[in-house]
Structures are given as C-alpha cells and as structure tokens.
Amino acid sequence: MIFFGVLTLVTILILGAGYQWLTHPIHPHGPALDLTVEPGTKPRGVVQAVSDTGAKTSADLLFFWFRLSGQARFIKAGSYEITNTTTPRSLLLMLTRGEESLRTVTLVEGWNFRQLRQALAKADQLKQDSKGLSDSELMSQLGRSGMHPEGRFYPDNYTYAKGASDLAVLKRALKSMDSHLAQAWANKSPLSPLKSSEEALILASIVEKETGKAADRPLIAGVFANRLRIGMRLQTDPTVIYGLGASFDGNLRRADLRTDTPYNTYTRAGLPPTPIAMPGKAAMAAAVQPASTPALYFVAKGDGSSHFSNSLSEHNRAVNRYQRGQGAQDSPVSGQ
Known part of the structure; x- marks a missing residue:
C-alpha cells in the first residue's frame, strides 16, 4: 500500500510538472521571435527551428510533446511569431492551425x-x-x-x-x-455614355481624384457624362497633372494647361488614354451610375465640397465667389 501511495504521488508530481511546462511561456521576455517552418519539415526539424529562434524551452520535451499529442503530422509550413504568451501547448495549436503571423x-x-x-x-x-x-x-x-x-x-x-x-x-x-x-460595369446606368468597362475605369479614376466630398461623386460623374455626351472637353486638372509626371512641382500653371500631352483634357477631347489613379468602389459606381443633372461645370468651394453650375456665366460667378482672392492661383479650377 505504501508502494502504491508513493507511485501515485510521483505520478501526480510528474503530471503537475508536465502541465506547468505545457502552460509556461517559452519566450517570456523580449520582442516577438520570428519562426519559419519550411514545407516538408519533419517534427524534429520544427523543434530545431523553434530552438534556433532563441526560445527558452527544452527541445527534447517539445519534440516529445509534438509526438505525444498525435498532431505533429498536421503542422503547417508558414511564418509564425513566438510572443511572450506562447506556450508549448499554444505553439502546437498555432502550428497545426496554420495561424501565421x-x-x-x-x-x-x-x-x-x-x-x-x-x-x-x-x-x-x-x-x-x-x-x-x-x-x-x-x-x-x-x-x-x-x-x-x-x-x-x-x-x-x-x-x-x-x-x-x-x-x-x-x-x-x-x-x-x-x-x-466587372461588378460596376454590370450595373451601368442608361444615363452613362461610356462604351466599355475600360472607359469606366478611366472615368472612375478622374472622379476619384476630383472628389473632396463623397456625396459629390455622382454629381461630378454626371458633369463629365454630360460633357462626354455633347463632345465638350473634360478640362480636368488631375489629368493634366498626371500627364506632367515627375516634372509637376505642385503648382499647376496656365502654361501647363496649354501644354499638350495625351492626358491634357484641356487640349484633347474625350477621356485620357489610361486611368490616372486607383479608383475605389464608390468612384466606379459613380462613373457608371452618374447623377441625372443639367450641370456642366463645378468648382471647389474650399471645404471639400463642390459647387455645380448649369451655365458658364453661373460657373464664373461661382469661381469668383469660391476661388478668387485665395492667393495667387495661376490655374483655373477643374471642370471649367
């Protein structure tokens, strides 16, 4: 009876120590360690990779734990992080789930x-x-x-x-x-004069660059749609700036608007040959679903929004109101 009592006590102590080891962080201090498991790495190689990171744990115990768990064959290749909370138990779980960093x-x-x-x-x-x-x-x-x-x-x-x-x-x-x-093009409105998804992407990139306030996107697209429909030049500054490339110094001048490039929508009719930026989902939706508006002009109001005008005379008044006197601005506003 004494022998079995001692054996039970030893078993409890061993199991207790094992549980403590399984739940104790293997890297309790310092920044996270990067662990890379290459495809085809055997369990012993994974243990070696863990040791190579500088983690503080017994390689033999870790290998024994991997094998005892029955999960070693499910370890996935990838890039992982050993943090100050990673334990042998959580490490194996991370590796078998493929929870990469x-x-x-x-x-x-x-x-x-x-x-x-x-x-x-x-x-x-x-x-x-x-x-x-x-x-x-x-x-x-x-x-x-x-x-x-x-x-x-x-x-x-x-x-x-x-x-x-x-x-x-x-x-x-x-x-x-x-x-x-493709999703945007599938929802193209009959109001849109665009002939292809390529044109939609180009116009969406212009709308993206011209929009300061999200709610204005469909109206800005509506202005450009109206201009395309009647053959009026788009006259939008972002395309000119894009055409200038690395030579643009941040100040768009009247001379730049007269300098012809494939992207100068003041000197050339229609859309530029390619997009000028990455448009988001909202800009693409606006390009293919423009607002129904009689407006042919818009000007930035200085607060992120735009003022829309149906006639050139109204537009000029808006320019005087919102743009004149704001410093020595040498270029007209977009949409002129």
Whole structure:
C-alpha cells in the first residue's frame, strides 16, 4: 500500500510538472521571435527551428510533446511569431492551425502606380521580387503583358505572411480590381455614355481624384457624362497633372494647361488614354451610375465640397465667389 501511495504521488508530481511546462511561456521576455517552418519539415526539424529562434524551452520535451499529442503530422509550413504568451501547448495549436503571423499593406484610393510601388517597397517583411523591374516588365510577370498598370489594382488592405512576394500582393489587387470593375460595369446606368468597362475605369479614376466630398461623386460623374455626351472637353486638372509626371512641382500653371500631352483634357477631347489613379468602389459606381443633372461645370468651394453650375456665366460667378482672392492661383479650377 505504501508502494502504491508513493507511485501515485510521483505520478501526480510528474503530471503537475508536465502541465506547468505545457502552460509556461517559452519566450517570456523580449520582442516577438520570428519562426519559419519550411514545407516538408519533419517534427524534429520544427523543434530545431523553434530552438534556433532563441526560445527558452527544452527541445527534447517539445519534440516529445509534438509526438505525444498525435498532431505533429498536421503542422503547417508558414511564418509564425513566438510572443511572450506562447506556450508549448499554444505553439502546437498555432502550428497545426496554420495561424501565421500576418502583416498588412494598405493601397490607398487615388494613389497612382508610382505611389503604389513605393508603398510595397516599404512594406514590412515583404519580399521585393518586383525590384528592378520596369512597369511593363512587372505587368508581364503578372500575366498582363502590354497592359498599362495605372488604375489596375484595387485599393484596399492586403495581409500577407512574412517573406511573401510583392508580386503575390499585386496579383491579388489586380484580380480584385477585375472583380470590382466587372461588378460596376454590370450595373451601368442608361444615363452613362461610356462604351466599355475600360472607359469606366478611366472615368472612375478622374472622379476619384476630383472628389473632396463623397456625396459629390455622382454629381461630378454626371458633369463629365454630360460633357462626354455633347463632345465638350473634360478640362480636368488631375489629368493634366498626371500627364506632367515627375516634372509637376505642385503648382499647376496656365502654361501647363496649354501644354499638350495625351492626358491634357484641356487640349484633347474625350477621356485620357489610361486611368490616372486607383479608383475605389464608390468612384466606379459613380462613373457608371452618374447623377441625372443639367450641370456642366463645378468648382471647389474650399471645404471639400463642390459647387455645380448649369451655365458658364453661373460657373464664373461661382469661381469668383469660391476661388478668387485665395492667393495667387495661376490655374483655373477643374471642370471649367
């Protein structure tokens, strides 16, 4: 009886110590540790990878725990983080569920492709496979050889695992834009003079850049739709600025409006040849569902909203009211 009593006590102590080990953090202090599990790694290799991070735990006990649990064969490859709350038990759960450590990069509505590439280049732990590629080479890598990249990527928050390729993020953004554009085009209003989804994307990018207040988007699209319908030039400053490229110094001058480029909608009729930025969902919806309005002009009021006018004389009065006397502005307002 004494022997069995001692054996029971020893068993309890062992089990208690085991439970304490299972629930004790393996990295109680310091910043999170990065753990990478390569595809095809055996349980012993996973344990070695954990040890290589600097985590403070017994490799033998960890291997024994992996095998004893019966879950070792379900460990998934990926990028993980060992934090100050990660225990042997939670570690195995994280690895078998594939709960990778994810980062996020945000692509902002209204950004051009140059800004998009800059954001990806600065993204944390994102592999720069597109570095050194020209825009055309990059599009070829994405399977869109010959396509201009501007406006082709949907602005959104994109999560990725440590070490993921920037090309993978771009592919997701590209497919997302395809999907959103197709959905918008399927809902095109009879009021829209646009002839293709390509034109819708171009106009949406202009609406995106011209809109300071969300509620104005359909009205701004309505103005541009009216102008396209009657063959009136769009005369929108953002397209001119885009055409100037890197030479634009932040001050749009009258001389710039007279300098012809493929994107100068003061010197050329119709839409520019490509989008000028990444439009969001609301801008695409406005482009294909413009407001029914007699307005042919609009001018920024200075508070983010716009004043809409049906005639040039009314527009000129609005310009005098909202734009004159606001400093030495050398360019007319958009929509003139």
